[in-house]
Amino acid sequence: MTQTTPMRPTLDALQALDALQALDARDPLAHKRAEFLLPQGVIYLDGNSLGALPARVPARLECVAREEWGDALIRSWTANNEGGRDWMALPDRVAAKVARLIGARPHEVAVGDSTSVNLFKALSAALAAAAPTRRVILTDADNFPTDLYVAQGLNALMGGRYDLKPVPVADLATHLGPDVAVVMLTQVDYRTGERLDLAAVTRQAHAAGAVTLWDLAHSAGAFEVDLNGAGADFAVGCGYKYLNGGPGAPAFLFVAERHHAVPVALSGWMGHADPFEMAREYAPAAGARRFVVGTPMVLSLSALDSALDVFGDVDLAALRAKSLALTDAFMALLEGVPELTLVTPADHARRGSQVSYRHPQAREAMRRLVERGVIGDFRTPDILRFGFTPLYVSYADVYHAAQAVQDVVRELRG
Numbered sequence: 001m002t003q004t005t006p007m008r009p010t011l012d013a014l015q016a017l018d019a020l021q022a023l024d025a026r027d028p029l030a031h032k033r034a035e036f037l038l039p040q041g042v043i044y045l046d047g048n049s050l051g052a053l054p055a056r057v058p059a060r061l062e063c064v065a066r067e068e069w070g071d072a073l074i075r076s077w078t079a080n081n082e083g084g085r086d087w088m089a090l091p092d093r094v095a096a097k098v099a100r101l102i103g104a105r106p107h108e109v110a111v112g113d114s115t116s117v118n119l120f121k122a123l124s125a126a127l128a129a130a131a132p133t134r135r136v137i138l139t140d141a142d143n144f145p146t147d148l149y150v151a152q153g154l155n156a157l158m159g160g161r162y163d164l165k166p167v168p169v170a171d172l173a174t175h176l177g178p179d180v181a182v183v184m185l186t187q188v189d190y191r192t193g194e195r196l197d198l199a200a201v202t203r204q205a206h207a208a209g210a211v212t213l214w215d216l217a218h219s220a221g222a223f224e225v226d227l228n229g230a231g232a233d234f235a236v237g238c239g240y241k242y243l244n245g246g247p248g249a250p251a252f253l254f255v256a257e258r259h260h261a262v263p264v265a266l267s268g269w270m271g272h273a274d275p276f277e278m279a280r281e282y283a284p285a286a287g288a289r290r291f292v293v294g295t296p297m298v299l300s301l302s303a304l305d306s307a308l309d310v311f312g313d314v315d316l317a318a319l320r321a322k323s324l325a326l327t328d329a330f331m332a333l334l335e336g337v338p339e340l341t342l343v344t345p346a347d348h349a350r351r352g353s354q355v356s357y358r359h360p361q362a363r364e365a366m367r368r369l370v371e372r373g374v375i376g377d378f379r380t381p382d383i384l385r386f387g388f389t390p391l392y393v394s395y396a397d398v399y400h401a402a403q404a405v406q407d408v409v410r411e412l413r414g
């Protein structure tokens with residue numbers, strides 16, 4: 001690539017760096033960065049796609065592989081045998097840790113499978129919970145593709161019984177008629193970073209008689225979510241983004257207690273009340289455990305279990321405050337760059353934990369940024385996306401990342 005000399009920082013920029021370093025000095029979450037293994041020379045603004053590696057995880061994986069699997073072998077499934085690690089209950093233990101972050105009770109959360117598979121489970125349950133006369137699944141036309149594809153596939157399996165209606169999210173209210181069975185939305189848009197008011201939209205949907213299904217992929221671990229406070233019905237989310245559970249980490253499913261009696265579409269033996277009874281008929285386990293389908297993925301569940309311990313002493317209000325301060329600072333530093341069009345709302349209430357810009361050469365700009373060690377994402381058609389994980393991104397990182405963006409934009413201008 002062509003190396004260009006970075007512009008010398010102006011006095012304003014130096015003052016900005018001073019101010020940001022002062023924020024680092026009194027950041028109540030600053031100590032959390034040492035709990036992650038990040039490579040030297042990298043500013044990682046992609047925790048909304050793959051969270052960084054928590055320092056405690058490799059040792060846990062080593063222990064699970066060598067001791068729990070290697071030495072204890074099949075005895076690890078149970079709690080009672082000598083050396084038993086109770087792998088059977090591992091999904092429940094992880095569910096309890098996720099529950100705290102999303103405003104759920106432990107028995108309302110099931111952990112396992114991918115987000116996409118959980119969308120299938122949750123949507124089939126939500127449709128079963130909705131009034132049978134209602135035939136519309138209302139969703140955001142710009143929803144993440146897998147959400148749309150799963151709904152298309154499930155509807156086809158159900159003989160096309162439903163009308164899958166993707167609408168611009170801004171027009172949602174006008175489509176909330178008496179025919180809507182389920183409102184299926186992602187709280188934070190993966191492209192723009194726009195955050196929906198989960199409580200207000202849930203209220204609107206309920207007022208119209210619909211059931212809600214929230215995708216919390218870009219919410220869980222990024223800021224506090226209060227599903228029960230909002231009266232939400234169903235939700236899913238990723239384990240590998242802000243929860244830092246590692247590539248392909250198990251996802252989670254939330255089912256409000258009042259819906260626990262809905263039929264389980266993927267009724268596997270690990271969601272049975274007593275799997276080792278080996279009964280011929282399915283009888284659901286208590287609570288959301290019935291949505292665990294097959295054998296728990298012990299290696300990846302163990303990584304997620306350990307990663308979630310990073311949140312043990314984290315005040316979620318402080319997490320949100322830092323996320324907003326980081327994204328505010330980044331936006332301020334890039335204000336007025338002519339080629340960059342901000343697509344993330346400036347309004348705090350409407351912002352997730354990422355900042356996105358349109359740029360006419362976004363793909364090439366991101367390639368150059370990654371080459372310089374500033375890792376973000378390109379998203380079609382022309383989006384530069386930067387995720388800010390308050391647990392390991394510093395204010396000084398924001399400064400250096402914004403400088404790199406300015407340099408790259410300038411290079412492409414020339």
Ligand SMILES: Cc1ncc(COP(=O)(O)O)c(C=O)c1O
Binds near residue numbers: 116144215217
């Ligand atoms: C909103 C949203 N839902 C779901 C997913 C992913 O689903 P899965 O984990 O099944 O690949 C992503 C990201 O990949 C996402 O951004």
Ligand SMILES: Nc1ccccc1C(=O)C[C@H](N)C(=O)O
Binds near residue numbers: 048049190
């Ligand atoms: N699971 C992945 C596997 C490979 C590459 C990216 C992902 C993502 O998670 C993308 C993310 N959902 C996004 O909002 O763009």
